[in-house]
Amino acid sequence: MPTGQAAEQAAQRKTETEPHPDDDRGPGSVSGNLTKDPDLRWTNGGTAVTNLRVASSERIKDSKTGEWKDGPTAYFDVTAWGRLAENVCEVLQKGDRIVAEGRWISNSWEDGEGQIQERIILRARDLGPSMAFRTARPDRAKKGA
Numbered sequence: 001m002p003t004g005q006a007a008e009q010a011a012q013r014k015t016e017t018e019p020h021p022d023d024d025r026g027p028g029s030v031s032g033n034l035t036k037d038p039d040l041r042w043t044n045g046g047t048a049v050t051n052l053r054v055a056s057s058e059r060i061k062d063s064k065t066g067e068w069k070d071g072p073t074a075y076f077d078v079t080a081w082g083r084l085a086e087n088v089c090e091v092l093q094k095g096d097r098i099v100a101e102g103r104w105i106s107n108s109w110e111d112g113e114g115q116i117q118e119r120i121i122l123r124a125r126d127l128g129p130s131m132a133f134r135t136a137r138p139d140r141a142k143k144g145a
Helices: 004-012 082-091
Strands: 024-034 048-061 068-081 097-110 116-129
Touching: 024 068, 024 116, 048 082, 048 097, 068 082, 068 097, 082 116
Parallel strands: 068 116
Antiparallel strands: 024 048, 024 097, 048 068, 097 116
């Protein structure tokens, strides 16, 4: 997640529209555990946004012992916008296992030393709790409400 000047630049980008085609890295998904509680913020234009950090480890079976172990942990940045961001912040919390689907977007900026920095972020179109290890029940709005 960008901080300082990078966060400022990211917040000033036109995010209500589709990203620039050169920034698009294609479709993707990620599943893993949230490393912190989601925090809801608003752009100057009034659009809700939240940035998430997801930790993901592969399960690896040791061929000698037959035991399962966690492999190396990889961390991924995920951004949710609009109603999706609001729903995420209302329902999910640190430690929850999630599944996110969207498009990988390249976000670049110039740091304080004049170096170009780049971060690849999954801009989520859909995101929710994973049901691989527990159940979840959707909270459906009543018709006509």
